[in-house]
Amino acid sequence: MIKQDLLDFSFDELQDFCRDNNIPKFRASQIWSWMYCFGLKSFENMNNVSKISREFFNNISFISRPEISEMQKSKDGTIKWLLKLNDNSEVETVYIPQDDRGTVCLSSQVGCTLNCSFCHTGTQTLVRNLTSGEIVGQLMIVMDHLNDWPSGKNNRKVTNIVMMGMGEPLLNYDQVCKAIKIMMSEDGIAISRRRITLSTSGIIPNIEKTGIDLGVNLAISLHAVNDELRNKLVPINKKYNLENLINSCKNYPKLSNSRRITWEYVMLKDVNDNSEDAINLIKLIRGIPSKINLIPFNPWPGSFFEASTQKKIDNFAKILMCAGFASPIRKPRGQDIYAACGQLKSNSEKIRKSQINKLVPIHNF
Numbered sequence: 001m002i003k004q005d006l007l008d009f010s011f012d013e014l015q016d017f018c019r020d021n022n023i024p025k026f027r028a029s030q031i032w033s034w035m036y037c038f039g040l041k042s043f044e045n046m047n048n049v050s051k052i053s054r055e056f057f058n059n060i061s062f063i064s065r066p067e068i069s070e071m072q073k074s075k076d077g078t079i080k081w082l083l084k085l086n087d088n089s090e091v092e093t094v095y096i097p098q099d100d101r102g103t104v105c106l107s108s109q110v111g112c113t114l115n116c117s118f119c120h121t122g123t124q125t126l127v128r129n130l131t132s133g134e135i136v137g138q139l140m141i142v143m144d145h146l147n148d149w150p151s152g153k154n155n156r157k158v159t160n161i162v163m164m165g166m167g168e169p170l171l172n173y174d175q176v177c178k179a180i181k182i183m184m185s186e187d188g189i190a191i192s193r194r195r196i197t198l199s200t201s202g203i204i205p206n207i208e209k210t211g212i213d214l215g216v217n218l219a220i221s222l223h224a225v226n227d228e229l230r231n232k233l234v235p236i237n238k239k240y241n242l243e244n245l246i247n248s249c250k251n252y253p254k255l256s257n258s259r260r261i262t263w264e265y266v267m268l269k270d271v272n273d274n275s276e277d278a279i280n281l282i283k284l285i286r287g288i289p290s291k292i293n294l295i296p297f298n299p300w301p302g303s304f305f306e307a308s309t310q311k312k313i314d315n316f317a318k319i320l321m322c323a324g325f326a327s328p329i330r331k332p333r334g335q336d337i338y339a340a341c342g343q344l345k346s347n348s349e350k351i352r353k354s355q356i357n358k359l360v361p362i363h364n365f
């Protein structure tokens, strides 16, 4: 008999599973709480569940974690995990500690089909969707490592989640949606929708749905303000162009000054970093509650773009600020371990070998 991984269940599915196995429904609440409030990985210590029930669960199910292939710590405190999944494919997960928060960056796919020209993940050939259990499992690994259980304690280390790792979350909508609901569940990990941000390159058919189903913060990987350039940088723009993208963002549910869209804009030297681009950006998003995140380009081996100069980035930010837009410049985190935006790529044997001296591996499993 194939055992069921309980991490792949929504709460309703866990209840159905209990019912189908003639286990009283209330056991679902108990198990859910042990898994997601206390982070238990086995049934053994679930002390309000009778021994017989624990044995029964053990015979028919298990609570998984991805296998840790490698864990690296950057000198700035950022931690990156390379995680191995059941089919031996690998994804990366990053934890970024900051003064006022701790953010986990989760992957939604192995690789990405969209081939944005400045993104390392897009160069990976093997691509598949992650299951919701594999998405939640990444967060569980981080919480295990940081001793961040029980989830209800004060001073949690993981306070925020960004779907900004490998993959395009809105091309794996159902599993991503299920995973985010599990992570938001108040009887479990309980991370509020206000502290979750989903980043998309602009898969228009699922944008409004995301707002309705999940109500999380939306980030759009914009990177260019005209179709000609965006077609080159973010090729999915040929299918979902700027005009339609902006319109679907205008309709994102519950936008207000306290719930703004984040526009991500990677600063590429002499490509999209002129004053004129900044002015056109302002025109494009006028009227939409917005903040703009300027991301210095993070190079990777073989990339043919260069990062904009600091002067250009500052000038760009100044123009946006004068027009009233909050436009923080994203500080690259974990660059020394290739954990920064757009640097994730899991079958990275070559890179790891050539960069091995620069890395600070803290575990090799």
Ligand code: SAH
Residues within 6 Å of the ligand: 112, 116, 118, 119, 120, 163, 164, 165, 166, 167, 168, 169, 199, 200, 201, 220, 221, 222, 264, 265, 266, 295, 296, 297, 298, 299, 300, 341, 342, 343
């Ligand atoms: N696929 C989704 C989410 C993952 S990428 C998306 O594209 O939105 C997270 C962010 O990093 C995106 O804004 C992406 O465009 C940006 N990014 C990709 N490669 C980068 C690089 N080399 N340097 C800086 N940012 C990069």
Ligand code: SF4
Residues within 6 Å of the ligand: 112, 113, 114, 115, 116, 119, 120, 121, 122, 165, 166, 167, 168, 201, 221, 342
């Ligand atoms: Fe995929 Fe996002 Fe990278 Fe584009 S930027 S290739 S959508 S992961």
